[in-house]
Amino acid sequence: MPSEITRREALSGAGVGAALGVLSTILPGSAFAAGKSEDNAVDLLKLPALPYPDDALEPVIDKETVKIHHGKHFAGYIAGLNKNLEALAKARESGKFDDIKCISKDLAFNASGVVLHWIYFSTIGPVSSKAPTGKLLELINRDFGSFETFWKQFAAATKTVEASGWGVLAWEPFSKKLMIMQAEKHQNLTSWGAMPLMVCDVWEHAYYLKYQNRRPEYVDNFAKIINWPKVEERLVTYCSI
Numbered sequence: 001m002p003s004e005i006t007r008r009e010a011l012s013g014a015g016v017g018a019a020l021g022v023l024s025t026i027l028p029g030s031a032f033a034a035g036k037s038e039d040n041a042v043d044l045l046k047l048p049a050l051p052y053p054d055d056a057l058e059p060v061i062d063k064e065t066v067k068i069h070h071g072k073h074f075a076g077y078i079a080g081l082n083k084n085l086e087a088l089a090k091a092r093e094s095g096k097f098d099d100i101k102c103i104s105k106d107l108a109f110n111a112s113g114v115v116l117h118w119i120y121f122s123t124i125g126p127v128s129s130k131a132p133t134g135k136l137l138e139l140i141n142r143d144f145g146s147f148e149t150f151w152k153q154f155a156a157a158t159k160t161v162e163a164s165g166w167g168v169l170a171w172e173p174f175s176k177k178l179m180i181m182q183a184e185k186h187q188n189l190t191s192w193g194a195m196p197l198m199v200c201d202v203w204e205h206a207y208y209l210k211y212q213n214r215r216p217e218y219v220d221n222f223a224k225i226i227n228w229p230k231v232e233e234r235l236v237t238y239c240s241i
Contacts, residue, residue, distance in 0.1 A: 044114065045078060045081065045082055045085075046078065047070075047071075047074060047075045047078050048118075050066070050070055050121060051121070051122065051125070052125055052126055054066045054067050054070075056125065056126040057124065057125075057126060057225055060221045060222065060224050060225050061206075061207070061210065061225070062209060062210045064209055065205075065206070065207065065208075065209045065210060068205065068209075069201075069205055069206055070117075070121065072205075073113075073117070073203075073205050074113075074114075074117040074121070076113075077110050077113030077114045077117060078110075078114055080106065080109070080110035080113075081107070081110040081111055081113075081114055084103060084106045084107045084110055084111075085107075087099070087103050087106075088103055088107070091103065108187040109185075109186075109187045112183075112186045112187040113186060115196070116166055116183070116186055116196065116199050116201070117201075119196050119197075119198070119199050120199050120200075120201050122230060123197075123198045123199070123226065123227055123230050123231050123234075124222075124225045124226055124227055125225060125227045125230075126225070127227070128224060128225050128226055128227055128228070129227075129228045129229065131147050131228065132147065132228040132231065132232055133228070133229075133232070134232055134236075135232060135235065135236055135241065136228065136231060136232035136235050136236075139177075139178050139235070139241075140178060143177050143178045143179075144178070150180075151223065153180055154167055154169060154180050154200075155167075155216075155219050155220065155223075157180050157181075157182050158182075158200045158202055158219050159202075159215055159216045159219050160182070161182045161183070161184060161202050162182075162184055163184060163185065164184070164185060164186075164202065164203040164204065165182060165183045165184040165185055165186055165202060165203070166182075166183040166186055166199050166200060166201055166202060166203075167180070167181075167182065167183075167199065167200040167202065167219070168180065168181040168182070168183055168196050168198075168199050169196070169197050169198040169199070169231070170194040170195055170196045170197060171194065171195045171197060171235060171239040171241075172193070172194050173193050173194070173195065173239070173240060174193060176240075176241065178197075179194065181194065183199075186203075195234075195238065195239055197231050197234050197235055197239075198226060198231045200219060200222050202215055202218075202219070206218075
């Protein structure tokens with residue numbers, strides 16, 4: 001078996017194809033300083049460098065949290081995904097799929113972690129507009145009534161995710177509307193076809209060093225570092241509006 005798994009092989013993995021397929025379409029090659037294949041596709045199986053310094057999100061998120069979150073947790077999902085894909089390749093090679101339930105479950109967990117962390121780190125930054133503009137604002141006003149109403153709903157949904165998870169702003173392609181989702185444990189409660197545009201990580205590793213158990217305070221401050229132009233860029237470029 002080859003020592004490295006190519007991006008195309010990764011995309012064919014059972015249980016991970018949907019997650020990585022979404023990632024490959026919503027993230028432009030410039031999102032992170034990641035290695036690229038010959039066809040200029042982002043290498044999804046290697047940890048990308050942060051697009052800003054470790055301390056760039058202070059005082060909202062402290063330097064140490066960013067370093068641990070990116071260098072340990074995000075890296076851990078990528079390592080787990082590589083391990084899962086290797087296990088799947090071995091099962092295919094041997095023709096023995098006795099462990100496919102476990103492999104598929106782990107693939108969903110790690111691939112979802114990779115997808116959401118890519119979006120998280122690439123849609124926040126040190127320079128943030130207070131609110132969206134352009135087409136994104138137009139759709140938010142249409143689907144939620146106003147930006148203020150949207151943010152109240154997004155913040156409330158994010159603050160009340162049970163246990164660990166995410167608040168998600170997504171584009172739902174069938175109704176062609178924006179939607180807000182709670183993602184518990186990030187591989188659960190998904191909406192098939194929905195494309196995440198902006199996410200707020202509320203696993204405790206994302207905020208605990210600074211905020212301890214004060215998740216609502218973290219979510220309120222998170223609004224200060226959202227890079228709305230990047231969010232709109234994903235909407236306009238990768239969604240059929």
